[in-house]
Amino acid sequence: MKKNIKNYLALVTLLFLSFGLFAQQGNIIIPKDMNTALPVDPKITTGKLDNGIKYYIRKNEKPKNRAELRLVVNVGSILEDEDQRGLAHFCEHMAFNGTKNFEENHIVSFLESIGMKFGAEVNAYTGFDETVYMLTIPMENKSFLDTGFMILSDWAHNVAYTAEEIDKERGVIHEEWRLGRGANDRMMREYFPVMFHNSHYAERLPIGKMDIVDNCPHDALRRFYKDWYRPDLQAVVAVGDFDVKEVENYIKRYFSPIKLKELPRERKLYDVPDHKKPLVSIVSDKENPYTMLQMYIKHDKAEEGTYQAYRNNIVRSLFSSMLSNRLSEKLNEKDPPFMFAYGGYSNLIRTKDAFMLMAMAKNNKVEESLKILVEETERIKRHGFTITELERQKIEMLSGIEKMYNERDKQKSSAYVGEYQRNYLHNESIPGIEYEFELYKKFLPTIKVEELNMLVEKYVTDKNTVIVVTLPEKKSIVKPEKKELLKIIKDVRSQKDIEAYVDKVSNEPLINTDPKPGKVVSTKDIKEFEAKEITLSNGVKVVLKKTDFKNDEILMQAYSLGGNSLYGIEDDFSASYADNVINNSGLANFDNIELKKMLAGKIVSVSPWISEMQEGLRGRSTPKDFETMLQLVHLYFTSPRKDSKAYDNFISEQENMLKNREASPRTAFGDTITVTMAQHHPRRMPTTIEDLKEADHKQMLKIYKERFENAGDFTFFFVGNFDMEIMTSLLEVYLGSLPSSNKNETWKDLGIRDAKGVIEKTVHKGVEPKATVFMSFQGESKYDFDTRLKMKVLTSILTIRLRENIREKQGGVYSISCWARNSHYPVEKYNIGIYFGCAPSNVDNLVNSVFDEIKMIKKDGGTQANLDKVTKNMLRTRETKVRENNFWLGTLKHYYYHNEDFSEFAKYEEAVRNIKVEDIIEVANKYINKENYIKVVLLPEKGTKEKDE
Numbered sequence: 001m002k003k004n005i006k007n008y009l010a011l012v013t014l015l016f017l018s019f020g021l022f023a024q025q026g027n028i029i030i031p032k033d034m035n036t037a038l039p040v041d042p043k044i045t046t047g048k049l050d051n052g053i054k055y056y057i058r059k060n061e062k063p064k065n066r067a068e069l070r071l072v073v074n075v076g077s078i079l080e081d082e083d084q085r086g087l088a089h090f091c092e093h094m095a096f097n098g099t100k101n102f103e104e105n106h107i108v109s110f111l112e113s114i115g116m117k118f119g120a121e122v123n124a125y126t127g128f129d130e131t132v133y134m135l136t137i138p139m140e141n142k143s144f145l146d147t148g149f150m151i152l153s154d155w156a157h158n159v160a161y162t163a164e165e166i167d168k169e170r171g172v173i174h175e176e177w178r179l180g181r182g183a184n185d186r187m188m189r190e191y192f193p194v195m196f197h198n199s200h201y202a203e204r205l206p207i208g209k210m211d212i213v214d215n216c217p218h219d220a221l222r223r224f225y226k227d228w229y230r231p232d233l234q235a236v237v238a239v240g241d242f243d244v245k246e247v248e249n250y251i252k253r254y255f256s257p258i259k260l261k262e263l264p265r266e267r268k269l270y271d272v273p274d275h276k277k278p279l280v281s282i283v284s285d286k287e288n289p290y291t292m293l294q295m296y297i298k299h300d301k302a303e304e305g306t307y308q309a310y311r312n313n314i315v316r317s318l319f320s321s322m323l324s325n326r327l328s329e330k331l332n333e334k335d336p337p338f339m340f341a342y343g344g345y346s347n348l349i350r351t352k353d354a355f356m357l358m359a360m361a362k363n364n365k366v367e368e369s370l371k372i373l374v375e376e377t378e379r380i381k382r383h384g385f386t387i388t389e390l391e392r393q394k395i396e397m398l399s400g401i402e403k404m405y406n407e408r409d410k411q412k413s414s415a416y417v418g419e420y421q422r423n424y425l426h427n428e429s430i431p432g433i434e435y436e437f438e439l440y441k442k443f444l445p446t447i448k449v450e451e452l453n454m455l456v457e458k459y460v461t462d463k464n465t466v467i468v469v470t471l472p473e474k475k476s477i478v479k480p481e482k483k484e485l486l487k488i489i490k491d492v493r494s495q496k497d498i499e500a501y502v503d504k505v506s507n508e509p510l511i512n513t514d515p516k517p518g519k520v521v522s523t524k525d526i527k528e529f530e531a532k533e534i535t536l537s538n539g540v541k542v543v544l545k546k547t548d549f550k551n552d553e554i555l556m557q558a559y560s561l562g563g564n565s566l567y568g569i570e571d572d573f574s575a576s577y578a579d580n581v582i583n584n585s586g587l588a589n590f591d592n593i594e595l596k597k598m599l600a601g602k603i604v605s606v607s608p609w610i611s612e613m614q615e616g617l618r619g620r621s622t623p624k625d626f627e628t629m630l631q632l633v634h635l636y637f638t639s640p641r642k643d644s645k646a647y648d649n650f651i652s653e654q655e656n657m658l659k660n661r662e663a664s665p666r667t668a669f670g671d672t673i674t675v676t677m678a679q680h681h682p683r684r685m686p687t688t689i690e691d692l693k694e695a696d697h698k699q700m701l702k703i704y705k706e707r708f709e710n711a712g713d714f715t716f717f718f719v720g721n722f723d724m725e726i727m728t729s730l731l732e733v734y735l736g737s738l739p740s741s742n743k744n745e746t747w748k749d750l751g752i753r754d755a756k757g758v759i760e761k762t763v764h765k766g767v768e769p770k771a772t773v774f775m776s777f778q779g780e781s782k783y784d785f786d787t788r789l790k791m792k793v794l795t796s797i798l799t800i801r802l803r804e805n806i807r808e809k810q811g812g813v814y815s816i817s818c819w820a821r822n823s824h825y826p827v828e829k830y831n832i833g834i835y836f837g838c839a840p841s842n843v844d845n846l847v848n849s850v851f852d853e854i855k856m857i858k859k860d861g862g863t864q865a866n867l868d869k870v871t872k873n874m875l876r877t878r879e880t881k882v883r884e885n886n887f888w889l890g891t892l893k894h895y896y897y898h899n900e901d902f903s904e905f906a907k908y909e910e911a912v913r914n915i916k917v918e919d920i921i922e923v924a925n926k927y928i929n930k931e932n933y934i935k936v937v938l939l940p941e942k943g944t945k946e947k948d949e
Contacts, residue, residue, distance in 0.1 A: 027438065028435060028438045028439070028442065030442055031307060034306065034307045034308035034311070035306050035307070035308055036307055037305055037306055038306060038307060038429040038435075039431050039435065040430055040431065041435070042432070043059075043432060044056055044057070044420070044430065045057040045058070049231070049252065050256070051255075051259065051260050052230075052233075053231040053234050053251075053255050053258065054234075054235040054424060055235065055236045055238070055248070055251050055255075056235070056420040056423070056424070057239070057244050057247050057251070058244070058413075059241070059242065060239050060240060060411070060412075060413045060416060062409075062411060062412050062413065062883075063241075063880045064879075064883065065138060065879065066136060066137065066138060066139060066240055066413065066880065067145055067148065067238060067242050067413070068134075068135075068137075068240055068413040068414055068416075069135040069148050069149070069152060069236075069237070069240075070133065070134055070135075070236070070237040070238075070417050070421060071133040071155050071156055071234065071235075072235040072237060073130060073133075073228070073229060074129070075129075075130065075131055075229070075233055075267070076126055076127045076129040076130050076131055076206065077089065077126065077208065078200055078204050078270050079224075079268070080204060080208070080224065081220075083216065084221075084223070085203075085204065085208040086173070086206075086208015086210070086212050086213045087208065087216065087220060087224045088131060088224060089173065089206045089207060089208060090169070090208075090221055090224075091126075091131070091159070091221065091229070092124045092126045092131050093169050094159055094160075094166065094221070094225075095107075095124065095133060095154075095159050096122075096124075097160070097169055098160035098162055098165050099158050099159050099160055100154055100158035101151075101154055102154065105804070107154075110147070112800070112873070113865070113869055113872070114141075114144055114872065115872030115873045115875065115876040116137070116138070116876075117877075119815075121135065121136035122135060128350065132421065133155050136414075137240070139240065139241055145242060145247070145250065146250060149236075149250040149254045150254055152254070153254035153255055153258070156229060156231070157229060157231075157258045161218065161222050161225065166218050166221060168808070168809075168811055169811070170214055170811065171812065172808075172811050172813075172814055173213050173814075174214060175812065175838060175839070176207070176814035177207050177213070178768075178770045178837065178839065179770070179815070179837045180207060181770055182766070182768055183286075183289075183663075183664075187470045190281065190283045191283055191468045191470070192205070194279050194280070194466060194468070195281070195296065196272050196349075197272070197273065197275050197279055198273045198275075199270065228265070230260070230264060231255070231259075231260060232261075232264065233267055235421075235424040236251050236255060237421055237424075238251070239416040239420070240413050269350060269351055270350075270351065271351045272349070272351065272352050274298075275464060276462070276463055277462065278462055278465040278466070278467060278486060278489075279466045280482040280485060280486065281466070282479060282480060282485075283469070283470050283471075284470070284471050284472065284473035284477075285472070285473055286472070286473040286474065286767075287664060287665060288470060288472050288473070288660075289660040289661055289663045289667070290471075290472070290657075290660065291361040291366060291471040291472065291477070292358070292360055292361070292471075293338075293359045293360075293366055293369050293373070293467075293468075294356070294358050294467070294469075295356065295357040295374075295466070295467050296348070296354045296465070296468070297354060297356075297460060297466075298353070298354050298464040298465075298466070299352065299353045299354065299355065299459070299464070300351075300352070300353070301350075301352060301353055302353055304426060304427040305427045305429050306429075307439075309429070310429055310436075310439055310443075311443045311447075314397070314440065314443055314444065315447055315452065316344075316455075317397065318390065318393050318397065318452060319344070319345065319452050319455050320344025320346070321344070321397075322385050322389050322390065322393050322452070323376065323380065324341075325393075326343075326379075326380075327342065327343055327359075327372075327373070328341065330372055330376075331649065332593050332646070333645070334645055334648070334649075335648065335652060336372075336649065337362055337365035337369045338359040338360055338365065338369045338372075339361075339362065339653045339656065340359065340360040341358065341359040341373065342357070342358045343358070343377070344356060345459060347426075350425075355460065357373040357374075357377070359373060362653075362656045363472075363476065363656055363659060363660070364476075364478055366471070366480045366485075367480055367484065367485070367488055370467075370485060370488050371488050374488065374492040374493070375492050375495075377459075377460050378493055378498055379500070380501075381453075381457065381460065383500035383501065384449060384450070385449055385452050385453060385501075388503045389501075389503055390447075390449045392600040394444050396600050397440065397444065398441075398444065399601045399602065399603055401437055403552050403603055403622060404433050404436075404437075405433050405437040406551045406552040407550055407553075408433045408434065409551070410549065410550050467485055469485070504593075505598075506597075508589060508590075510590075510598065510632075510635070511588075511631050511634065511635065515634060515733055515734060515737035516737050517736050517737055518536045518537040518538050518732050518735070518737055519537045519732060520534050520535070520536060520728060520731075520736075521536065521537050522534065526543070526902060529891070529895075529905065531543055531545040531892065532545075532724075534728065536732065536735060536736040537736060538711060538735075538736055538737075538738060538740040539711070539712030539713065539740045539742075540711050540712060540714055540716065540736065540738060540740070541716070542715075542717075542718065542731055542735065543716065543717045543892050543896070544717075544719075544722075544724065544727065545718070545892065546720075546722060547720060547721065547888065549883050549884055549885050550721060550885060552603075552622045552623065552624075553620065553622065553720045554621050554626055554718060554720035554721065554722055555720055555886065555889045556606075556617070556620065556621075556716065556717065556718050556889075557616065557618055557716075557717045557889050557893050558616045558617045558618075558633075559614045559715060560615055560616065560707075560710075560713045560715070560745070561613065561614060561713070561746040561747050562614065562615060562707060562745040562746065563575075563610055563612050563613040563614045563707075563747055564576055564610055564611070564612055564703075565612050565613050565747045565748040565749075565750055566745065566747070567703060569682055569683070570694065571694075573687070573691055573692065573694045574695050574696050574699040574700045574703055575610065575703050576610075577650070577695050578701070579607075579608050579609045579610045579615075579704070580650055581646060581647050581650050582636075582641075582701075583607055584643070584649070584650055585640070585642065585643035586641045586643060586646075587632065587635040587636065587639055587640070587641055588635050588639040589641075590641070591646075592646065599628070602621075602625045602628050603620075603621060603624075603625055604619070604622075604628045604629045604632065605619060605620055605621075605629075606619035606632040610704070612750075613825055613826070614747070615708065619632070619633065623720075623723075626722065627730055630730055630731070630733075630735065631734060633734060633735070634734045634735075634737070634738065636708065637711055637739065638739065640704055640705065642697070642701050647697040647700070651692055654687075654692055655689055655692055658687060658689050658692070659689065665763075665938060666938075668763050668765045668938075669763050669772060669774075669936065669938040673774055673936050674686075676755060676761060676934055676936060677754055677755055678752050679753065679754075679755045681750075681751070683752060709739060709741075710741045710745075711735070711738035711740045712740030712742070713740075713743070716735065717889055717892045717896075719885045719888045719889045719892070720885050747826065749826040749827075750826070752826075753827070754778045754779075754831070755934060756779075757931070758930075758931065759933075759934045760936075761934075761937070762937045762939055763936065763937070763939070764939050765938060765941065766938070766940050767941060769840060769940060770837060770840070771837065771839065771842075771938060772835075772836075772837045772937070773836055773837070773838065773843060773846070773847060773935070773936075773938075774833065774834070774935070774936045774937075775833065775834040775847070775850065775935050776831055776832070776833050776834075776933060777831070777927065777928050777932065777933045778829065778933075778934070779830060779927065779929065779932055780827070780828060780829050781829060781830040781927065782828055783822055783898070785907070785911070786911070787822065787923075788822045789912065789915070790915060790920070790923045791923060791927065792820055792874075793870050793874070793912075793915055793920060794832075794920050794927075795819050796818075796870040797857065797862035797866045797867060797870050797920060798834075798853065798857055798862065799816070799817060799818045800866050800870070801853045801856070801857060801862060801866065802818060802834070802853055806836070806846055806849050806853075810846075810849065812838055812839075812842055812846050812849070813836045813838050815836065816836035817834070817835050817836070818833065818834045819832070820833075821833070824898050830927060832927060834850060840939050840940060843937055843939070847935070851930070854924070854930075857921075857924050858921060858925050859921070860917070860921070861916075861917035861918065861919075861920035862920055863917070864917055867915065867917055871913065871915060874912050875909060875912055878909065878912075891905070
């Protein structure tokens with residue numbers, strides 16, 4: 001153990017020295033008074049108008065030609081009067097239903113006309129304490145930005161609230177409420193009054209009460225808006241590829257005229273009262289498939305904005321990570337009582353933080369899970385963390401902040417707006433990543449293990465403790481007693497024989513023997529993608545695309561053909577689960593925990609996978625840790641590890657989940673869809689506990705090795721910021737040395753085919769007054785660029801039409817989606833799906849409305865206006881995506897896997913622009929066939945009555 005401590009201390013010292021910590025090269029000076037406020041990043045322009053509106057502006061070119069705009073309102077459901085429960089959220093909806101400058105739904109229509117997508121780039125949300133409106137504006141036309149600020153200003157003080165639009169929107173909100181109903185919602189409504197004991201929060205869920213939403217007088221809604229939507233409670237945030245001064249002028253022009261309200265209502269901050277004794281809520285529900293154990297110890301809100309507060313946040317983060325690491329290690333012990341566990345300190349609500357312990361317990365293992373959670377906190381209280389744990393976590397933290405620093409000029413605008421929003425609402429400091437990096441380098445060496453160890457005494461108390469248990473309601477599951485849970489906590493804390501934690505760390509290198517390198521035997525340029533393809537002497541093919549989209553990122557994908565299709569039905573489960581078990585087993589001589597410790601401080605991940613027709617690996621790293629990523633790849637080919645505990649624990653988890661999966665109505669619904677579409681093919685039937693017995697550990701390892709024994713038929717893709725010469729030499733070592741043969745496998749056609757004709761099924765499951773409808777039109781189609789593109793445009797137009805008719809006009813749904821999926825292998829086919837939730841009594845009417853819209857689009861192609869909206873959005877999306885590494889990784893793999901002509905890539909923009917309404921009419925008539933579709937409807941169990949609360 002001493003040797004390990006020495007090694008870690010040496011490593012940390014070396015790392016800190018590399019940052020100049022001991023050389024005092026940092027360019028910031030920590031003030032003697034640590035309660036001094038941190039500075040604001042000089043790259044942010046901030047201000048406050050005379051009426052009280054605060055604003056944040058920052059120029060940022062990631063993504064180019066885009067601006068992220070936010071209207072942040074320091075108001076949420078917590079401020080509702082008793083007759084307004086649900087109306088804060090209602091106000092958010094009404095912002096899209098008419099303002100001074102935009103009638104009815106013209107805001108959404110206008111924004112879609114300039115290429116924005118409702119939901120993705122036009123959205124809003126309401127919480128307990130805030131309401132936030134979000135726009136992503138394209139920038140090639142200055143008038144768009146101007147209009148964007150006009151819209152924000154309208155939302156801030158000029159929403160119309162016409163009686164007609166209020167009444168139309170009631171149905172949409174009711175359907176949003178209906179969509180959220182289910183086991184989780186029912187249980188939450190039971191335990192919230194306990195968690196937020198004697199607090200306003202227990203009675204102000206944002207969705208509210210439907211009898212109020214459905215029946216409130218129009219003036220009750222207008223009163224909320226008039227009382228709370230005012231300049232002293234609002235902020236405007238703008239980050240994007242624009243001129244800062246110009247944006248500041250827009251803000252002053254559109255927001256300065258808003259007048260301060262005379263005698264405004266007090267904007268209260270609602271506390272959660274303290275309670276001396278622990279409170280317990282144990283809730284079961286017959287539709288709940290999981291057992292969750294949650295323990296909260298509530299604390300007063302931590303201070304924000306000062307040097308001391310910043311340092312405290314680092315300390316709390318270290319504590320939370322080390323505690324969670326210890327709990328994660330429990331998952332690698334024999335038959336752990338839970339499938340997931342977490343511990344740490346975090347924000348709870350606006351006025352309260354909480355120390356939290358959580359676990360997803362196995363059936364009838366709540367007591368055992370609670371014992372372990374409490375025991376680990378008690379172990380820390382008595383023996384503390386170890387030096388090696390702390391230093392390893394410091395390394396991890398430094399690596400994370402260093403990566404953010406290295407990517408400082410490539411940060412997306414959406415990340416900045418979130419940060420500035422939190423500054424306005426929570427006083428989170430915004431000194432900028434350069435300053436924060438220096439703070440980490442200054443503060444981390446000063447944090448000692450003794451300081452971390454003292455936190456347990458502060459965090460873990462009986463006062464303000466709440467225990468929440470949610471579990472399935474079934475005969476085989478025994479509901480724990482409240483007094484028994486409290487007794488467990490008391491007994492553990494008085495237990496005498498809690499041993500100190502031993503931090504086991506291996507000193508072995510990741511790879512003991514240097515691999516015998518291969519050679520690059522051929523190279524060719526792929527001009528269409530500005531990429532290079534190389535072939536190594538063992539047959540491994542590597543495709544490389546160097547980019548500058550991120551400074552500190554390299555992404556990897558690899559595949560070969562075959563997958564679990566090559567194995568008989570008797571090996572289906574062994575083949576399907578092999579990758580999961582290997583992923584949980586570690587590598588070579590290192591179990592999973594040892595491997596994670598060895599990789600501490602490295603930004604790297606690699607995971608193997610096996611699908612029906614392929615096997616491969618996914619990975620990511622920084623340029624600095626790229627060699628480690630290749631070493632992990634090498635080991636996943638050559639040294640997969642057999643770990644009986646990992647296998648036993650995985651099977652135990654699956655068995656536990658399967659025992660309860662039938663409880664969920666959505667599971668029954670999804671199973672019916674899958675089985676029906678595949679015509680009850682054995683490989684598409686739901687997994688049962690009996691099936692798990694066929695998943696043999698020895699066979700899993702055999703199958704995995706067979707899938708990865710021949711690297712010669714693998715193709716690797718690497719996208720990111722790398723040096724080509726260094727990259728090539730490392731590829732020769734770690735990929736060129738992989739075992740290979742002349743064997744070239746491919747997948748096997750299992751004969752799974754979609755059902756034909758008209759098939760309609762109804763599933764009766766669940767007690768809530770809600771229905772879910774799935775419709776699928778499927779058949780054969782060419783897997784070519786033109787077909788896929790036009791089908792995507794068709795379904796995007798249909799989505800707009802369905803939303804406008806079924807949501808906005810009828811108020812029948814909260815959301816409705818339509819999509820196209822095209823498959824190449826094993827046969828060329830397509831699927832056009834439609835999905836929505838609604839009232840059970842409204843299913844037939846809305847299904848008929850869907851068919852009416854389909855009939856119309858077959859005649860008019862969805863209109864030129866809708867076609868323009870969709871194609872503009874596709875082009876704008878493409879413009880942004882081509883500057884992201886993930887896009888290129890997926891694109892390269894797609895073209896290779898489907899053996900497509902590289903030249904088609906450059907045709908995309910022209911092809912999109914050339915799509916005509918007549919093309920949509922043709923595709924709609926060809927592929928949406930009313931004589932060949934599947935409809936599955938989920939309805940509540942017979943006898944269920946619709947109710948609002």
